Amino acid sequence: MAVRDDVIEALNTCIDRLNSGEPVERILSEYPALANDLRPMLEAGRVFPRVRAPAAEVSAAALAGEAVVRAAVGQVFSAGISWVTWLIVALVIGGGIGIVVIVGTNRPPEVILPTETATPTQTVSPSATATATQTATSSPTATATPTASASPTETVSVVSSPTAEAASPTPATPLLLPIISASATPTVAPSATFTLAPTLTHTVTPVVTPVGGVRFVIEGPVSAIDGRSIRIYDIAVTLGENDPALTVIRVGDIVRVEGDRGETGIVAVTIVFVNVTVVIVDGLAWRGDDCALAPPDWAQSAAGAWFTRCTGGGGSSGGGNNNNNDDDDDDD
């Protein structure tokens, strides 16, 4: 059997429209010349039944799978945090980057609980609690347990519990951990000097959705038209207020829209009809899927497909359908 491209194209469009919920007969009514070819094929395709496993089986599988998914999330995403945690702990224990030198002071112990917020998507809420007791000798012990997680919310908590023995006076062991780094230099005793506590540094990459410079392209069947808003795959696309395409567009048309992101969807910049010839000139629009509706004079130069299909010849156009809204002539 010689396969005609127009049948292949039409079949594909019909399947799309069938999947978007249109009845077969309505679809075929728009393809009068090919209906006899398309109908048995669509009917054959539809014997592919919508088989569904029993709901109870699916629910049980979903429930069991959710446990697997949650475990995987914990495993995969906590792995990174754990690695960072251990690195910071290693730095702290090894006398890492930051330095808190306790030399001696008469100040009472301090508890510092800073809370800060980082923008745009990160909140940093470090907490630091430090206590120290000094007696005769100096044997500092420090424990730091920072915990960091990636955006959008990051929580850092550090607990440091140094213990220093010195004669007197009352120790002071502050530990400050603000957003990026911190160091504090209190004084403890004349002879007791030790280093502990880190500079905690973390990098946050905020999730930023690019807006400027992004052009959205969506192609598919129009499922609904409401004023100048059309829906394609449940995505709202808004056309210009006086866009002539609005006068000819129909539910079921396959269109390709390029546009920018708007508040409620995509704001169309260009719209191309894929499965039907549409000619738009100077604000006028003509739709060429009806052989009874000949193209007006201003549309004839771009309505070659209509002449080919409906008059069996090239018509008066002598050319394709080069308009700003059509890129093919497979409107059968």
Added chain:
Amino acid sequence: MILLVLPDVTADEDTLSRARAGDEEAIVAIYHHYFDPVYQFCRLRVGDTHAVQDLTSEVFVRFIRALKKDKAPHTSLRAWIFRVARNLIYDHYGRREAELPESTLEQWVSTDMSTDPETEALRRIQSARARRAIAMLAPAQQEVLLLRFDQQLSLQETADIMDKQVNAIKALQFRAVNTLRQILAELETEDS
């Protein structure tokens, strides 16, 4: 820059962004959004329900790993997930073709709930004939019909999943549906 937005009923952008950041609830929301179609897709290709459950879970585990490595899709999540599912099904079958298993075909009955005996008898005959016809198609033809007619995926998504060009899918679905039509007609003649 042009970002091609493939037809996709994805989890919303915010959910996907949160999923990328490791938000467990966002990932679970995406899981529930896609679980049913993925499960059904695997179920039609694999007869063993335990294997289907494992395969479906593995699809989402791979999704989570991809999120972590920032390799998760930025366009059609649905096509990406189905593609992973398809690869896992092929892995499941090893070097054999991922044919529709006979046990699955046996369950392919119409959802028509008619209680009329005559209608029921006709339905049984048609279902049996449909199963025989589908079983006679080549695996790639079965697959394209499964994706386009049953899963109702777009042409582009089907092409992505089957790793073919869009035009190749158009031709394949034409051959598949045309072959199916011919087989059904022959079987109908035999039965009558």
